Amino acid sequence: MKKVSLALGSGAMRGFAHIGVIEVLEKEFKFEAFSGSSIGAVIGAFYCLGYDLGLIYKVAKQIRNDILIDFKVRKNALISGKNIEEILKLFLRDKRFSDLKYPFYVVATDLLKGEQVVFSEGSLYDAVRSSISIPGVLPPYKIGDTVLVDGAVVDKVPGKVLKENGCELVVGVDVSGKSSLKEPKNILEMIMTTIDIMGEEILRLKQGYFDYLIKINLEDINPYTFADVKKAYRRGKKRAEEELENLKNLAS
Numbered sequence: 001m002k003k004v005s006l007a008l009g010s011g012a013m014r015g016f017a018h019i020g021v022i023e024v025l026e027k028e029f030k031f032e033a034f035s036g037s038s039i040g041a042v043i044g045a046f047y048c049l050g051y052d053l054g055l056i057y058k059v060a061k062q063i064r065n066d067i068l069i070d071f072k073v074r075k076n077a078l079i080s081g082k083n084i085e086e087i088l089k090l091f092l093r094d095k096r097f098s099d100l101k102y103p104f105y106v107v108a109t110d111l112l113k114g115e116q117v118v119f120s121e122g123s124l125y126d127a128v129r130s131s132i133s134i135p136g137v138l139p140p141y142k143i144g145d146t147v148l149v150d151g152a153v154v155d156k157v158p159g160k161v162l163k164e165n166g167c168e169l170v171v172g173v174d175v176s177g178k179s180s181l182k183e184p185k186n187i188l189e190m191i192m193t194t195i196d197i198m199g200e201e202i203l204r205l206k207q208g209y210f211d212y213l214i215k216i217n218l219e220d221i222n223p224y225t226f227a228d229v230k231k232a233y234r235r236g237k238k239r240a241e242e243e244l245e246n247l248k249n250l251a252s
Contacts, residue, residue: 001029001248001251001252002169002250002252003167003168004029004030004032004169005031005032005167005168005169006035006044006171007034007036007157007158007159007161007171007172007173008034008039008040008043008044009036009152009157009176010150010157011040011174012223012224013221013225013226013232014175014177014218014228014232015040015042015043016232016236017235018043018173019056019060019233020233020234020239020240021173021214021216021237022047023237023240024244025240028244028247029251032102032103033104033165035104035105035106035158036105036106037106037107037131037150037151037152037158038132038151039175040157041106041107041128041131042088044106045100045104045124045128046091049092049095049099051091060226061226061229063087076139077139077140079137081139084132088128092124093125094125095124096121096122097122097124097127099124100124103165105119105162106127107119107155107161108127108133108141109148109150109151109153109154110146110148111135112146116151126141130148130149131148132150133148133149134149134152134195135149136187136191137191137192138150150195152176152195156174156202156203157172157173157174157203157206157213159210169250170211171210171212172209172210172212172213173213173214173216174203174214174215174216175216177218177219188224192224212250214243217239
């Protein structure tokens with residue numbers, strides 16, 4: 001049976017559906033590699049470090065927006081990001097890609113060059129922090145003279161990097177949810193809706209890099225709050241179970 005490589009997509013808090021997907025697939029398949037954009041980079045990093053999925057889920061359910069999201073409007077973002085950075089450092093510490101159980105590729109965007117950046121070595125924190133920098137929401141992350149923002153700007157479900165590195169069965173996991181296309185109520189919704197529309201078009205253009213794509217219906221889940229973590233997790237688990245036989249046939 002072929003090994004499975006997972007491309008974990010962006011989607012803010014909807015991304016906790018990734019936990020349910022991985023939980024189902026790890027019982028049936030051996031994993032070859034992972035890639036991630038934005039929240040997909042976070043979940044992928046935690047899993048590749050060996051953190052128990054149940055622990056990740058339990059911690060996520062206990063996080064409150066008023067603790068994590070520190071609104072402090074700056075010239076380049078709506079929140080300061082300090083609380084998010086502290087939580088990432090707590091889990092990632094000084095870990096490096098060489099400490100991971102699987103090859104892992106984190107996608108970010110070079111804001112000055114307009115190009116994709118793929119991290120696969122060096123500091124895991126630097127890579128993940130770069131990949132979650134939603135433009136206008138979380139401040140860009142600088143490494144030297146390079147200014148980095150969210151990986152979803154260039155590839156919201158990064159299957160291409162897995163194919164380019166020779167992975168035999170690339171499965172994408174799209175947790176973004178289709179944009180409602182309703183008039184945004186505030187600047188945050190306007191930013192996220194714009195990114196969703198852009199991401200859908202990018203995904204359409206890059207579908208050829210997936211051997212299989214799992215799309216999870218998460219349109220009713222608010223991507224801006226931790227209130228629906230449990231619902232996202234269950235939805236991801238259910239969808240993976242529904243796709244299991246198709247994946248087994250593809251991998252055999």
